[in-house]
Amino acid sequence: MTQDFLIIGGGIAGVSAAARLAHLGRVTLLEAEPHLAHHASGRSAALFEPRYGLAPVVALSFASEDHHRHANGGVLSPRGMMIVAKADEAETFRADVAAMGLARISPAEARALVPILNPETLAFAAHADHAWDIDTDLLIQNFAREARGLGAEILTGARVTGITRTASGWEVATAKGQHAARILVNAAGAWVDEVAAMAGLAPLGFTPYRRSMARIPAPGGQDVARWPILFGCGEAWYAKPDAGALIVSPAEEHLMAPHDAWADDMVLAEGLARYEEMVTEPVTRVLANWAGLRTFAPDRVLAIGPDPRDPGFFWLAGQGGYGFQTAPAASQLAADLIAGRPTALDAATVAALSPARLV
Structure with a gap:
């Protein structure tokens, strides 16, 4: 069955995107490793300090704060x-x-x-005092539970071996078979440029x-x-x-x-x-x-948005050291852009996060 969204990467970026996009259609998430959050997401310092980073990153962090504090009982505890x-x-x-x-x-x-x-x-x-510990495991679990509750399929051990553009979307070959979707979401962490190359797109320089x-x-x-x-x-x-x-x-x-x-x-x-x-x-x-x-973009700002050369290829990349603290707002922005609806972030921030700046 052709899905609406195929997400490559099972770190915090991919899992949070799966939860948001599952409200919009059928989702399959592909993670190469045997479990979620194996690489950068599993090795995070787990700190929420919203003033850390450049202005677009700070905007995402502050926009994520309410979710971190309140969603599912919250995931923050005092640290300083x-x-x-x-x-x-x-x-x-x-x-x-x-x-x-x-x-x-x-x-x-x-x-x-x-x-x-x-x-x-x-x-x-x-x-x-404005720094808090993030219960990163709980945050991952909360997003994964939301995604699965809405029917999303999360596959581990599904390393991507090939990507083909079709008239109706994408076909992706993995260790666990073939998958097809209208929109491909690249949340592959350190491998995002490699995924783009597999899809026939020039890397953006991560x-x-x-x-x-x-x-x-x-x-x-x-x-x-x-x-x-x-x-x-x-x-x-x-x-x-x-x-x-x-x-x-x-x-x-x-x-x-x-x-x-x-x-x-x-x-x-x-x-x-x-x-x-x-x-x-x-x-x-x-x-x-x-x-x-x-993993950083050349300007150390996340890339969130469709590739201007192929709008069916969506970047959710370059989280650097900000992945967990920005995930709620970053994934919400991704869903808003894909759905074509207004976002809570200001237009300048959305533009600063667009992959178009890197092409």
Whole structure:
């Protein structure tokens, strides 16, 4: 049976799109891996900080806030954020504070919130409450349940091997057989340009960058549950409490080809060293490590809309580090554009998100 919508990609972008589009017609979602959210979506820092990113990204994040707080009981819990800096980082620190809307606090106040901060290296600190943890697994489950409840078919282990344009839409070959649909939605994360090439369209220039993470025990046996997420000045590293432990990332951006990413030991060691410079508790062991690919358009803004060369091919791509926090509004915009109805976002933001800017 020919579907109305065929979505390639089972991360947060594809699953949220499936939920929205299932209100408009018949949907099939194809995910190459054995389960949803295997790649970038399964390796997210899971933070909602709506001021993070360029203006169109910020607009999507703020437009997503109500859904994050209230839909299905909400998926947010308080976290807060803090930026810390050394004496020679004053200029970068001031820029971070202005960009993120933080309030400066004294080193003593910072250490009251996070006792392991090193008084010998900590010169500047700033804090804000406007950052929340996202229950990413629950968000994925909520969207998947909505999609399935409306009749959407979600297929895992269905890697796409070929795409053919037909007079009435698309035919897609997968490891689980052939599928056909009127509209093809490209939500394939790091592989979006590869999917476009398979469909006979020139890539738009999306670039995957690796980001690594290490999970370490709670420093000094401290209760980290109420600590804010910590950022080194200039996002040189970050550390986030997670289920009684601490996740530390070098916050690197290393250009990569699309693949199932893994952490680089040397990069992790360098990032952990930057973190250790700002704290009194050394890292004595790593519980686990992993990496994900954050995929950006050349201008670091998402691409949401039909391809101007073939309107039957719809881009939902370039989420970068903003996938979960923008997903409710990004998927709603996708559905509104496909349905040809007004969107809650202003026209300038919709234009800034259009793939046409990249062609």
